[in-house]
Amino acid sequence: MQTWFPIVRDAVLFALAIYGAILSTFNWRQAAKKDRRQITVNASTARPTFGSELGAPFAKVEAVNIGHRVVTVKTLAFETSSGARLTPMLVDRFPGMPDTKLPVSLSDGQSAHLLLPYSDIAGALLSAGQAGNVKLTPICVDTSDNVYRGEAWDVDPKEFLRMSSE
The missing domain is CATH 2.60.40 (Immunoglobulin-like)
Structure with a gap:
């Protein structure tokens, strides 16, 4: 149980970081478009x-x-x-x-x-x-x-x- 837990934890954190980056980029583009x-x-x-x-x-x-x-x-x-x-x-x-x-x-x-x-x-x-x-x-x-x-x-x-x- 201890050998796969760090791998799953890192994969979940990596997926969460990617999701946050995508969401952040989307919000930035929407805000830039609104102000244009x-x-x-x-x-x-x-x-x-x-x-x-x-x-x-x-x-x-x-x-x-x-x-x-x-x-x-x-x-x-x-x-x-x-x-x-x-x-x-x-x-x-x-x-x-x-x-x-x-x-x-x-x-x-x-x-x-x-x-x-x-x-x-x-x-x-x-x-x-x-x-x-x-x-x-x-x-x-x-x-x-x-x-x-x-x-x-x-x-x-x-x-x-x-x-x-x-």
Whole structure:
């Protein structure tokens, strides 16, 4: 009985130490994640309606704070694969839905949005010589210059121009 007892005791203590290390690492990661800035960025299409008539299409960039820490957003835009950014020259172009005034502080669950007319996006891309398919990524930049990116859109500027004139 005395020969196997130290082996079992050491094995149990070793297993307990491993369990404690794993639990400690898990708790540290959860705490670090909770204290980190967390913004999700999405792009979608919005169209105003006027009775039975549809208005011109708009691209909507939306940033949502999904973390517990307050984040101040200073830029919402689309970014091309070359790093150029599409930002509006005029704000509040969508009837009845003003753009979020930037910079804005977002607490947990709050969002900010920007609406860009398809025609403006197409015009900017075509004037920059980008006539083929272009990847546009919705981005959000906070006051600490952290850049948050959403899922990229494959955009044909000529198609955007056609859609906006319908």
